[in-house]
Amino acid sequence: MTFYRWPWLLGLATLAAGATVCSGARPPILRPSFGLTGTAKDVSGLPISRATCTLTGPGLIQGLTVRTDAQGRFSYTGLVPGSFNLTCAAFHYQPVQKKGIAVGAEVSPSIEVILPPEIMLRQRVEVRAKAGRLSPQSAARPSTLNAASLESLPLVQEKFTAALPLVPGVVRTPDGRLSIKGSLENQGMLLVDSAETVDPVTGSFSIEVPIDAIESLQVYKTAYLAQYGRFSGGLATIHTKAPPDHWTYQLNDFLPTPRIEAGHIAGIADDRPRLSFGGPLIPGKLDFGEYLVYIYGRDPVRGLPYPHNEIKTEGLTSLTDFQYVVSDRHLLSGNVMVFPLRREFADINSLIPQSASSNYGQRGESVALTDRYLRANGSILTTVMKETLFSSYAYGQGQQDMLVTPEGWGGNFFNTWRRSSDQQEIHQTYEIPRWVGWGNHAFTFGADFIHRAYTGVSISRPVLIRRQDGTLAEQIDFSGPAALNAEDTEVAGFAEDHWTLANRWALDAGLRYSGQTIGEPAAFSPRLGVVYAPGSRGRTVLRGGFGVFYDRVPLLAGDFTGNPRRSVTYFSSNGMPLGPPIPFQNYYEKIGEDGVVVPSGHHLASTPYNLTWSGELDQEITPNLLLRISYLISRTDNEFVISPRQTSPTKGLLLLSNTGRSRYHEVDGTLHYRPGRNADLNVSYVYSRARGDLNTLSEIYVPFEQPVIRPDFFANLPSDIPQRVVTWGRFQLPWRTVVSPLFDVHSGFPFSVFDARQNYVGSPDHLHFPTFLSLDMKMMKEFRFPLVPWLKNHTLRGGLEVFNVTNHQNPRDVFSNVTSPYYGHFVGFQHRTYDLSVDIVY
Numbered sequence: 001m002t003f004y005r006w007p008w009l010l011g012l013a014t015l016a017a018g019a020t021v022c023s024g025a026r027p028p029i030l031r032p033s034f035g036l037t038g039t040a041k042d043v044s045g046l047p048i049s050r051a052t053c054t055l056t057g058p059g060l061i062q063g064l065t066v067r068t069d070a071q072g073r074f075s076y077t078g079l080v081p082g083s084f085n086l087t088c089a090a091f092h093y094q095p096v097q098k099k100g101i102a103v104g105a106e107v108s109p110s111i112e113v114i115l116p117p118e119i120m121l122r123q124r125v126e127v128r129a130k131a132g133r134l135s136p137q138s139a140a141r142p143s144t145l146n147a148a149s150l151e152s153l154p155l156v157q158e159k160f161t162a163a164l165p166l167v168p169g170v171v172r173t174p175d176g177r178l179s180i181k182g183s184l185e186n187q188g189m190l191l192v193d194s195a196e197t198v199d200p201v202t203g204s205f206s207i208e209v210p211i212d213a214i215e216s217l218q219v220y221k222t223a224y225l226a227q228y229g230r231f232s233g234g235l236a237t238i239h240t241k242a243p244p245d246h247w248t249y250q251l252n253d254f255l256p257t258p259r260i261e262a263g264h265i266a267g268i269a270d271d272r273p274r275l276s277f278g279g280p281l282i283p284g285k286l287d288f289g290e291y292l293v294y295i296y297g298r299d300p301v302r303g304l305p306y307p308h309n310e311i312k313t314e315g316l317t318s319l320t321d322f323q324y325v326v327s328d329r330h331l332l333s334g335n336v337m338v339f340p341l342r343r344e345f346a347d348i349n350s351l352i353p354q355s356a357s358s359n360y361g362q363r364g365e366s367v368a369l370t371d372r373y374l375r376a377n378g379s380i381l382t383t384v385m386k387e388t389l390f391s392s393y394a395y396g397q398g399q400q401d402m403l404v405t406p407e408g409w410g411g412n413f414f415n416t417w418r419r420s421s422d423q424q425e426i427h428q429t430y431e432i433p434r435w436v437g438w439g440n441h442a443f444t445f446g447a448d449f450i451h452r453a454y455t456g457v458s459i460s461r462p463v464l465i466r467r468q469d470g471t472l473a474e475q476i477d478f479s480g481p482a483a484l485n486a487e488d489t490e491v492a493g494f495a496e497d498h499w500t501l502a503n504r505w506a507l508d509a510g511l512r513y514s515g516q517t518i519g520e521p522a523a524f525s526p527r528l529g530v531v532y533a534p535g536s537r538g539r540t541v542l543r544g545g546f547g548v549f550y551d552r553v554p555l556l557a558g559d560f561t562g563n564p565r566r567s568v569t570y571f572s573s574n575g576m577p578l579g580p581p582i583p584f585q586n587y588y589e590k591i592g593e594d595g596v597v598v599p600s601g602h603h604l605a606s607t608p609y610n611l612t613w614s615g616e617l618d619q620e621i622t623p624n625l626l627l628r629i630s631y632l633i634s635r636t637d638n639e640f641v642i643s644p645r646q647t648s649p650t651k652g653l654l655l656l657s658n659t660g661r662s663r664y665h666e667v668d669g670t671l672h673y674r675p676g677r678n679a680d681l682n683v684s685y686v687y688s689r690a691r692g693d694l695n696t697l698s699e700i701y702v703p704f705e706q707p708v709i710r711p712d713f714f715a716n717l718p719s720d721i722p723q724r725v726v727t728w729g730r731f732q733l734p735w736r737t738v739v740s741p742l743f744d745v746h747s748g749f750p751f752s753v754f755d756a757r758q759n760y761v762g763s764p765d766h767l768h769f770p771t772f773l774s775l776d777m778k779m780m781k782e783f784r785f786p787l788v789p790w791l792k793n794h795t796l797r798g799g800l801e802v803f804n805v806t807n808h809q810n811p812r813d814v815f816s817n818v819t820s821p822y823y824g825h826f827v828g829f830q831h832r833t834y835d836l837s838v839d840i841v842y
Contacts, residue, residue, distance in 0.1 A: 034103050037075040038111035040068045040088050047072025048090050048115055052328055054376045057084030057103075063376045067328055079103050087378040087433060088113040094442055095378030095433045139508050139529025139545045140225055141616065142218035143167040147241070150211055152730050152740045154778035154801045158211050158253065158272055158293075160238065166728055166742070167219045168668045168684040169632075170234070171719045174749055174769075174812045175347075178205065179719035180234025181221045181634050182664030182690035186698040187551055187608070188233035193240055193335070195368050195386040196230070200423040200452045201555045202702045205236075206362060206392070207339050208317045210291035212252065212276045215241045221632060221666075222614045224529040224545045226494040226510025227429060227446055232551035232610035232636045240335070243287035243323050247279030253799075253837040259298060261306055270835070271296040286324045293317045295341070303350025303813060303828035311348060315341035329374040337366045346394075347704060350813035350828040351408030355397050358413040358704045364390040378433035386425050393418040394704055401462045404707055404758060406817035414461045415705045419484075421454035421555070439501035446494050448514075453487035454555050460564045463707045467756045468819045472571045474757055476707070477581065478564040486558025490516045496527070506531040508545070519553035519607035539620040544613075551608040556701055557640050560656045561586045561601050566709075568652070582652050584644055589657035599653055606658040610636040626672045634664040640697040643712045654709070662692025662717065678732035686724045690717040694764055708758045716765040721747040721772075736782040745773045754817045761818055769814065770826065775805040791840070799837040807832040 040051040051068040059080045068074045074088075081104030089095035093115035101109060145153075145163055155162040164180075165172045171179045178185040186203040189196065199206040220228070220235040228235055256271035271294070278289030297313040300306070321335035340363040345354045368386040375381070396402075396413030403410035429446035460478035467473050496510030508529035515521050529545035567581040587599035616630040639660030646652040666688040673681045695712035724746035731739050748769030753761040778801045786792040804810070812828035 034079045034081060035075060035077040036079060036084070036086075036101065036103055036109055036111065037073070038086070038113060040072045040074065040090070040113045040115060042093065043114060043116055048093065051088055051090035051093070051115065052374055053086060053088040053113070054378070055079075055084055055086050056376075057101075058082035060084075065328060065376060086111060086113070087376070088115060089374055089378045089380065089433075090115055093117060095374075095380070095431075097378060097433055139506070139531050139543045140220060140222050141543065141618075142220045142237070145217045147215055149730060150214060150217065152738050152778060152780060153728060154740060154742050154776035154803065156803060158274070159208055160211055160214060160217055161205055161208070163217060164219065164236065165744075166726065168670060168686045168724075168726065169221050169666055169688065170219060171721060171724075173718050175349075175718075177718075179690070179717075180219065180236070181612075181632065181666065182662060182688070182692070182717060182719060183233030183610075183634075183636065184696075184698050184719075185233070186554065186702060187231060187636070189228075189231035189235050191235070191237045193238070193333075193368065193370060194382075194384050194427060195370075196423070196425060196450070197238075197337075197366070197388075199392070200388060200390055200421040201392075201419050201454045201456075202698070203552070203554060204702060207337070207364070207366075207388075207390075208293070208341075209238055209240070209337075210274065210276070210293045210317055210319050212250065212274055212293075213240045213289070213291040213319050213321070215239045221634075222529075222545055222547070222612055223549075224508055224510075224527045224547045226496040226512040226525070226527045227444065229448070229492055229494070229512050229514055229525065229550065230450070230490070230552045232549050232608045232639075240319070240321060241289065242333075243289035243321055244278045245280055245283075245287055247277075249277040250839065250841050251275050252839040254840070255836060255838050256296075257835055266307075267298065268296065269298050269300075281322075284325070286322065289321050291319045301348050301350070301812075301828070302830060304348065304353060308354050309348070311346060312344040313342070315339070315343075329376075331372045331374075332370070333372075334367070334369040336368075339364055351815070353409070356402065356409035356411060356413055358394050358396055358415070360392070360394050360703060362390065362392040364388065380429075380431040382427075382429045382431075384425075384427040386423075388423045390422070391418075391420045399461065401464050402707055404463060404465045406468045406754075406756065406820035407815065407822065409707075411464070412461075413704070414463050414478075414707055415458065416460075417456060417458045417705075419454050419456035421452065423450065423452045425450045439499055439505075442498040444494075444496050444498075448490070448492040450490045450492075450552075451487070452489075452552075452555060454485065456484040458482045458484060458564055458705075460705070465708065465756075465758055467573075468817075468821075471573060471575045474571065475569045477567045477569070479567075480564070482562050482564045484559045484562045486518065486555045488516055488518045488553060488555065488558060490514060490519075490552065504533045512550075514550055516553055516607060518558045518603050519605065520550060520609075521605065523550045523607060523609070524548075525550055525609075541618040543616040543618070546613050547611075549610040549612065551610070553603075553607055554640065554697055557656060557697055558603055560588065560603075560697075566654060580650060582646060582650060584646075584652040584654040586654050587656070589643075589655040589659070599655065604640075604656070604658045606638050608636060608638045608640065608658070608660075610634060624673060624675050628668075628670045628672070630666075630668045632664075632666045632668075634666075636662045636692070639693060641693045641695045641712050642697060642700050642709060643695060644709055656697070660693040660696055660712075661714070662690070664688065664690045679729070680731075681727070681729035683727045684725070686726075687722060688720075688724075689722060690720040691715065692717050710759060713760065713764045715763055716750045718750065718765065720750050720765070723747050738780045740778045740780075742776040742778075743774070745771065748772060751814055751816055756817075756819045758817075767816075769811060770809075772810050773806065773808045774803070774810060774830075775808075777802045777805055795841045797839040797841065799835075799839070801835040801837070803833045803835070804830055805832065 040048045049070045053074045054063045054065045056063040084101045085099045087097045164170045216239045218237045223235045252274040254273040256268045259266045259269035275292045295315040299311045301309045318338045324332040342361045345357045346360040348357045366388040371383045373381045395416040398412040400412040402414040426449045432443040435441045459481045463476040465474040492514035494512040499507040510527045512525040525548040527547040532542045567583045569581045570578040590600045612634045614632040619627045638658045641660035670684040727743040750765035752764040780799045809829040811826035815822040815825045
């Protein structure tokens with residue numbers, strides 16, 4: 001790892017730890033005959049263990065600190081008569097202070113302290129016997145999937161990214177891209193334990209987190225807290241499990257899935273064993289956990305002949321985490337991740353054979369360290385440091401020229417690239433204990449520092465666009481190899497207040513400042529969220545908010561002019577050139593003071609930003625049934641878009657501008673029904689529209705460069721599906737059996753129509769695929785195998801998954817060129833598939 005680049009950080013952390021430990025010494029205190037007892041609980045009335053409670057008052061100069069037991073109880077003895085103040089705090093909860101506690105009566109007073117969930121850094125959601133407890137704590141309500149849901153739901157792949165589309169407003173397009181509230185994942189952000197976990201160059205969610213390590217997965221479409229920044233789309237956060245305090249072992253899904261062709265086994269289709277183990281290295285002080293996933297896949301693509309229809313994947317993901325209890329008030333945790341991956345024929349579909357596809361690979365590692373110190377007054381100082389190294393590459397299957405025809409691609413993919421990147425980040429927050437004054441206030445302040453850099457090379461070969469009769473319509477040539485590099489440093493600061501008034505009103509108000517060296521030098525992002533709970537029973541909660549969100553600049557935009565230059569030659573119907581090659585020089589598009597477009601070789605010093613408004617009604621219909629209705633409007637401006645422009649018969653420009661925009665609005669109605677501890681059902685209906693510029697930087701260059709760059713249009717986005725119903729649940733049946741269904745039906749995805757030169761015919765994305773419908777099921781059962789000695793004392797868990805139970809024909813591709821004899825035919829129909837798994841729990 002490369003933390004050696006930060007010796008000053010390690011020295012500072014060492015000094016801070018030493019100072020903290022030294023400050024833990026307590027002076028002698030008086031011990032009269034009076035006492036104080038109490039219990040720390042959460043808002044659901046459940047006890048909180050290992051909470052820190054500090055008592056200050058007569059005879060206690062620096063305070064007396066104790067920790068709660070497993071039942072949340074604490075006690076003090078040997079107190080002098082007088083008035084005392086008590087502050088209780090726990091990690092993942094907001095600290096609470098009670099003042100003026102009288103001690104001196106014959107009967108020791110007993111105090112009940114209710115700690116609200118920590119909304120500033122972490123919001124832990126637990127569903128118990130009821131559908132959900134309405135809480136006016138925060139205006140930014142995430143959608144949450146816990147570990148039990150991730151384990152039991154039928155996911156095509158055992159990855160957290162496969163679970164994200166279960167959330168209303170999250171869509172996976174046919175090419176595998178994720179979209180959150182109408183924006184690609186590259187415009188969103190993934191935080192793992194409060195640290196960024198994305199490709200530093202593109203922003204893609206390319207770094208997998210072992211699913212067994214995840215405690216909760218949350219998706220924010222309205223992240224109004226000012227601590228969040230560097231995205232203009234959605235925010236996904238993962239909280240990993242704390243290392244176990246006793247030794248545990250678990251081996252999941254270790255049986256490979258066979259490939260069945262023509263009724264015979266033809267090899268292994270899929271094998272993704274997962275191993276997790278951990279326990280105390282120093283009991284009561286240092287805990288350790290390890291999560292390993294090996295990935296071997298031969299994923300078939302319908303529409304291509306076997307055996308030339310497989311995407312071949314092999315990789316390994318490892319997450320090693322630890323937690324060290326320095327003292328009752330000081331917690332140190334960290335993790336190390338390694339994530340190599342190789343994928344052959346990564347982008348094949350019914351119209352792209354293996355020979356014309358691109359391979360993809362990556363390797364990388366990251367080290368993260370989190371230091372949390374709980375002061376005696378209940379304030380919390382949190383410091384997060386992380387370094388990520390990420391290298392990736394892509395290349396075609398040979399050196400032939402690439403062919404683009406009305407019926408698909410041929411030849412070999414034209415572009416080869418390699419990138420090496422690194423990112424360093426520091427995040428620090430300081431939470432002040434609740435302050436009483438016109439209600440309760442919880443102030444949080446913080447600062448961020450992020451540095452990213454990359455170097456790379458891009459090489460492209462000719463692209464030939466042919467007509468249906470085989471004649472050449474257009475040829476695209478490229479200049480020689482291009483060396484690319486860019487770097488960016490961002491500094492940000494924020495302040496926010498969570499203000500609650502009369503237990504009915506709550507206000508989240510904050511301001512974030514950020515500055516980037518290749519983006520907006522000074523940007524201010526105000527955030528405001530309001531919560532109101534009318535009535536005394538708290539069965540209705542109204543939420544609303546507004547926020548400005550500044551993205552980070554993609555590093556690909558930092559050196560756009562360094563990409564290979566394209567030259568285009570047009571040909572007549574008889575194959576003769578219509579003129580000399582037209583070079584399209586790469587430039588940034590800037591607007592002069594007189595409003596005239598000025599091509600420039602310098603970056604745009606601009607950052608995409610988003611404005612989001614939302615409103616929400618939460619209504620408890622019965623104790624077991626919760627209704628949620630929400631409305632959201634999102635608009636993003638200053639997006640980076642690419643436009644080819646021919647300035648004369650012999651010259652042209654390929655311009656990167658910041659004039660892109662997108663618009664998204666959504667109406668969501670969700671019912672959550674929980675009749676008991678053994679059943680849970682969610683039903684959501686979403687109406688949404690997503691429109692925007694089609695030639696965004698991510699669409700053209702991520703994950704692979706597009707061979708043909710058409711003029712930019714503002715139209716329906718690829719993720720635009722106006723109507724969707726998604727239902728999923730988890731039902732625990734007798735005989736230790738769990739059944740989880742997943743039903744998804746939505747409007748078909750949009751697609752465009754093209755002519756012989758691959759130009760748009762009519763408006764882009766104005767036609768749609770047929771309606772998508774899928775019913776998936778997963779059944780798990782626990783059992784024992786007493787006949788095998790080394791298994792008889794351990795629990796086994798078998799699983800059966802059925803995907804597309806109804807065998808509905810959901811096409812993935814379409815012949816969309818008007819000159820093809822197959823124009824309008826849908827292909828790549830999906831079939832019913834099965835998967836078996838066996839887990840061993842030690």
